[in-house]
Amino acid sequence: MRPFGYRKISSESEAIGAATDGGRYLAGGTTLVDLMREEVEQPSQLIDINALPLRDIRAEGDTLVIGALARMADVAAHPHTRRLQPLIAEALVEGASPQLRNMASIGGNLLQRVRCPYFRMRDAACNKRNPGSGCAAIGGIDAGLAILGTSSQCAATHPSDLAVALVATEATMTVHGPEGHRSFPVEELFRLPADTPHLEHTLQPGELIVEVRVPTERHSLHGRYLKIRDRASYEFALVAIAAALHVEDDLIRAVRLAAGGVGTRPWRLRSVEEALIGKPARRDAFVAAAELALEGAKPLSGNRYKLELLTRTLVRALEMSREAR
Numbered sequence: 001m002r003p004f005g006y007r008k009i010s011s012e013s014e015a016i017g018a019a020t021d022g023g024r025y026l027a028g029g030t031t032l033v034d035l036m037r038e039e040v041e042q043p044s045q046l047i048d049i050n051a052l053p054l055r056d057i058r059a060e061g062d063t064l065v066i067g068a069l070a071r072m073a074d075v076a077a078h079p080h081t082r083r084l085q086p087l088i089a090e091a092l093v094e095g096a097s098p099q100l101r102n103m104a105s106i107g108g109n110l111l112q113r114v115r116c117p118y119f120r121m122r123d124a125a126c127n128k129r130n131p132g133s134g135c136a137a138i139g140g141i142d143a144g145l146a147i148l149g150t151s152s153q154c155a156a157t158h159p160s161d162l163a164v165a166l167v168a169t170e171a172t173m174t175v176h177g178p179e180g181h182r183s184f185p186v187e188e189l190f191r192l193p194a195d196t197p198h199l200e201h202t203l204q205p206g207e208l209i210v211e212v213r214v215p216t217e218r219h220s221l222h223g224r225y226l227k228i229r230d231r232a233s234y235e236f237a238l239v240a241i242a243a244a245l246h247v248e249d250d251l252i253r254a255v256r257l258a259a260g261g262v263g264t265r266p267w268r269l270r271s272v273e274e275a276l277i278g279k280p281a282r283r284d285a286f287v288a289a290a291e292l293a294l295e296g297a298k299p300l301s302g303n304r305y306k307l308e309l310l311t312r313t314l315v316r317a318l319e320m321s322r323e324a325r
Helices: 013-022 032-039 072-077 079-084 086-094 097-105 104-112 163-169 270-276 283-294 303-322
Strands: 003-008 022-026 045-048 055-058 063-067 172-177 180-185 210-216 226-228 237-248 253-260
Touching: 003 253, 013 022, 013 045, 013 172, 022 032, 022 210, 045 237, 055 079, 063 079, 072 086, 072 104, 086 226, 086 237, 086 283, 104 163, 163 226, 163 237, 163 253, 172 253, 226 270, 226 303, 237 303, 253 270, 253 303, 270 283, 283 303
Parallel strands: 003 045, 022 045
Antiparallel strands: 055 063, 063 210, 172 180, 172 210, 226 237, 237 253
């Protein structure tokens, strides 16, 4: 680990000013400190923001509001989360070990770096770590890589389970920064790699995530999160599906779907949603619509299995959401 400065702050304005000067925010540190040990991340200064009053978890009518410094474990167990957004509670539990859930913050979870093995190998080519150096993963060990949203520069899979659930539920987020406040859909936080895979999010220098707001709709109460992985204990997704259905008279009236483990960012499945509206909530309709999830997929030599795994997982997640009524 390289030497670095450490600064504990007590106000948002102080934090934003320090970050604008080149510092990095530190909350739970479960990703950043890990990468600093491996010298993949080398910040000159850490700005400890844990004293900021951003841990609130509350309901404003039917909207779940989550402070950016709230810990994953607290959000997953909170009565408001379990009542209004069971999908988010389930994604948080599936997303990390108990030890990590007790430390990791909501804002930090959304900004965690990719888990491509070559990203952590400092002697391997990686456009995320060293722009323009190439991508050792493409043509290398690629079984865990993405099949959607990839480019010739990068196929690393986005790692956050929570982000998949928030994209499916059409959550928004608020950030504060040097230019003031702004709010936008969580989905717009994440960039596709294209020719600039080192740019992973749309935050501007110094911007601080303050809160996430999740609206509750008819389908929200029936949301389920299904995660397929190599082992049942803590592991990143091979394929994951966030699914929420609202069914009346055996017909699908509303549906929200997003996938993890297959995209370079959380992948909203809008074409599948559109195909399901008005259809009977039966397996044959799920199977037919699930094929649309493969639009634009570009599997590599070692991850072609994700094509079938994605459609099968999607069908099962829809069945689970239907059964949650």
